[in-house]
Amino acid sequence: MSLRIGTRGSALALAQTDKVVGILADRGIEAEVVTIATEGDTATGVPLHAIGGQGVFVRALDDAILRGEIDAAVHSMKDIPAARPAGLTCSAVLERDSPADFLAHECPLEAVSVIGSSSTRRRAQLLRDAPALEVKQLRGNVDTRIRKLREGQYDAIVLAEAGLERLGITLPGEPLPTDRFVPSPNQGTVAVVCRDDPAVADAFAPLDHAPTRFDVEIERAVMEEVGGGCFTPQGIYCRNGDLIAEVLALDGSRWERIERRVTTVGEAREWGRALRVQAAGLIREAYATLGIKP
Incomplete structure (x- = not known):
């Protein structure tokens, strides 16, 4: 089996993709690396929130998968937005590196x-x-x-x-200590996104690290319930079920925070909704200050 794997052209993106390609090669699976430019790479003169947030690093690769130009893409998982197009699946989450x-x-x-x-x-x-x-x-x-x-x-x-x-x-x-500088959701994690096709997804399944997937799914559940995207300052970090999540004012003067032991994604969603209620004013304020429509 031979796969076409898409990536951004930055040194970091290529290093992450080379790691995935190397693991596949050890399993006897050939892969071709396809470099794709994204708007986030070309529009470097403006803040991320002005061009659509972290999702701008992912959109072009998603589109290339859906058009059939590549079979999969390797991402820093923190760049993957909560809303995902139909026809794609996250086939592997690699063991987490430092989240700090x-x-x-x-x-x-x-x-x-x-x-x-x-x-x-x-x-x-x-x-x-x-x-x-x-x-x-x-x-x-x-x-x-x-x-x-x-x-x-x-x-x-x-x-x-x-x-x-x-x-x-x-x-x-x-x-920086993760209890004071709570990381972005999924920071330190590499994910493989592919066409929602078992023949493709199964090739990446052995790369999946179950404990990391559990933690990042908790983080993403909280992120999805809190909302705010990358426009609202928020840190969400889970380690072995121990969750810290916070939303801050843009100037750091105020914040809302929860620290809980979480055992299921359902619990994570409950705490995410609770944090959203607590932080509703901060979220509205961030959108208004940045001139972004919710």
């Missing part, structure tokens, strides 16, 4: 005053922790972000620690 954010800085930590990040969640959490910080927009691939840090455009930047590990990049700095 990493604060990279070459100056002493106490000298950091300007931090680069385009994430509304990271910005809000950083400002909650240190309101005097200036958090400036930062888009681009990992190499671009590191270059801008070294050029002195920022004192520090925030990156996903898992991405650095997959690329074999070591930077000065430290991971």
Whole structure:
């Protein structure tokens, strides 16, 4: 069997796809890598929320699967939006790498005053922790972000620690604790999305890591019930059924948070609905401030 696997062209996306291809090769399955440009890769001069959020990294690959141009695509699972097109299935969730954010800085930590990040969640959490910080927009691939840090455009930047590990990049700095800087839902996780066809999906099934799938399904259930997309600052993280979820004001001045032990997706949905009620004002405020229609 030979498969066509789509991916974005960034170094990180290619590294993640190469890992999947390597596992398939060990099982005697050939795969061709097809690189596809997405709007999120080409429109780097504007914030993500202005071009549709994290889903812009996924849409072009979804369309290519549905058109039959590729059989599957490899994604950072946190980029996959809650609403999914018919005809696709998530055939494998790989074992999770670090879920943490990493604060990279070459100056002493106490000298950091300007931090680069385009994430509304990271910005809000950083400002909650240190309101005097200036958090400036930062888009681009990992190499671009590191270059801008070294050029002195920022004192520090925030990156996903898992991405650095997959690329074999070591930077000065430290991971941010996940209880204070709650990650994006599914951060640190790689997923394979394919055509909803058993002949294709079954090829990827052995790559699936059941404990990781359980945790990320809990996170996605909460995310779907809370809503707000990537426009509203929210962190949702589950580890072995221990759930932390929070929604913040854009400036980090206020937040609503739950911490619960969850054993089923149904329970997760209940707590997601509860958090949405608690955080309704913050969600409305974020949409209004960003000029986005709910």
